[in-house]
Amino acid sequence: MVIEKKVKPITVRRVVRLVSENELKFNTLSIKKVSLTINNNGNENSVRSMFKIRKDSVIQMSIQKLAIPLGKLEIGVDSFRLVDHIHKVATPGMLQEIGDLFGYDIDYQILESIFSNRLQSIKMDQKENPFRDYVMVIEENMYKISSIRERRFRKFVNNGDKLERFKQRKDEQYLVKQDIFIDPDLFVVRKELFHDIDSGRIITIEYSDFKAIGNNWFPANLHISVSGKEKLDIQAELSRVSVNDERDFGFSVPSRYKKVALNGIKTNKEE
Numbered sequence: 165m166v167i168e169k170k171v172k173p174i175t176v177r178r179v180v181r182l183v184s185e186n187e188l189k190f191n192t193l194s195i196k197k198v199s200l201t202i203n204n205n206g207n208e209n210s211v212r213s214m215f216k217i218r219k220d221s222v223i224q225m226s227i228q229k230l231a232i233p234l235g236k237l238e239i240g241v242d243s244f245r246l247v248d249h250i251h252k253v254a255t256p257g258m259l260q261e262i263g264d265l266f267g268y269d270i271d272y273q274i275l276e277s278i279f280s281n282r283l284q285s286i287k288m289d290q291k292e293n294p295f296r297d298y299v300m301v302i303e304e305n306m307y308k309i310s311s312i313r314e315r316r317f318r319k320f321v322n323n324g325d326k327l328e329r330f331k332q333r334k335d336e337q338y339l340v341k342q343d344i345f346i347d348p349d350l351f352v353v354r355k356e357l358f359h360d361i362d363s364g365r366i367i368t369i370e371y372s373d374f375k376a377i378g379n380n381w382f383p384a385n386l387h388i389s390v391s392g393k394e395k396l397d398i399q400a401e402l403s404r405v406s407v408n409d410e411r412d413f414g415f416s417v418p419s420r421y422k423k424v425a426l427n428g429i430k431t432n433k434e435e
Contacts (some may be wrong), residue, residue, distance in 0.1 A: 170306065170347045176300045182351040183283045187378045188407065189379075193217045193280055196204035196404035201229070213400075216410050217280060220273075224415060238415045243274045247417055254421045261426050262326050281353055281371055281383055286311055286342045306354060307346040312397040350374060352381050377405060 198213040211234065215225035226236040238245045247254040263270035277284030285294035300309045301320065339362055345355040351375060358367040367390050371383035382405055388395040 171305055172304045173302060174307075176295055176298050176309050179209055179346055179351070180283065180295050180298065183346060184351065186282060186283050186351045186381060187353075188377060188382045190217075190280070190407040190408040191219050192408055193219075194406045194410045195402050197402075201402040203395075205395055210345055216413070216414055217276060218410070220276070220370065222413060223272075223276060223279060224413060227293075234295060236415070239272065239275060243418065244295060245415065247421065250419050252418070253415045253424045254426050257426050265426060278356075278388075281381075281399070283344065283353055286340060286358075305348070307348060309344050309346070311340075311342040338407060341378040352380055352383075360392075363392060375405075377407065 172350040179372045194214075194216040196214050198215065200211050200213050202211070204208050209229075211227050211229045213227045217223050217225065221241065222237070225259055227234045233249045235246065235250070237247070239259065240257050244257055244259055246257075247253075248255070250398070259270050259272060274284050274286070276282070285293050285298070287297065295309065295334040298311055299313050300307055302308070304381045310362040337359065341357075341359040341361060343355075343357040344353060344354070347354045352371070354371055360366070367388070370385075371385065373384040374381045375384055383403075384396075386400040386401055386402060388396075388398040388400075
């Protein structure tokens with residue numbers, strides 16, 4: 165007989181504090197081996213990748229298949245650079261251009277938190293206590309903290325007039341409901357959901373198979389799925405993780421590569 169553990173109710177403030185104490189601490193983070201399986205609307209591809217992060221500064225990643233470099237990406241606090249080795253083009257731009265492409269506000273800190281399994285609030289304007297207005301329930305035998313109460317959220321989804329009134333009162337970022345599931349034993353982020361109230365699109369991020377790195381924890385598996393009109397599923401196995409030993413954050417673009425904007429318009433013939 166398996167007896168389900170009873171999760172003891174505690175406050176949002178205490179959960180946030182315990183997660184902060186247990187999440188991986190780093191100035192630089194490097195994952196040298198990432199096995200990726202990407203399913204984009206039924207088209208599946210498997211590739212190898214690696215990524216590294218300088219905290220609060222830059223995320224860099226590269227992708228290859230069968231030892232052939234396919235491309236690389238650098239994300240800064242408000243900009244990005246994408247290099248496509250197959251078509252020999254480079255795409256520089258502002259981070260929000262990616263958000264506009266996918267219909268979301270893209271924030272560097274949220275992207276960094278996803279790749280490093282750190283707790284992050286979408287209510288970034290509340291600098292001193294960004295989880296002040298979050299609520300918590302126990303669900304799936306975990307602590308679930310949410311940016312909008314579930315009952316209130318259902319009212320918006322099922323009533324167009326109430327949704328319009330809510331949209332007029334709130335900023336754009338609050339049209340996304342964020343749910344964060346916290347492991348009650350390790351106090352790490354196990355799952356995050358971003359539910360776009362307008363489009364109905366749901367982004368689900370799941371972490372599993374946590375390994376001890378020093379006194380902290382880091383997942384060996386990351387699963388990202390996007391549901392809605394367009395479907396995307398990414399499975400990532402993470403290994404060879406190291407902290408604070410990365411020195412090289414150089415990012416070069418071959419001079420012969422053509423510059424192309426994110427919308428596909430060429431910005432110059434050669435650089």
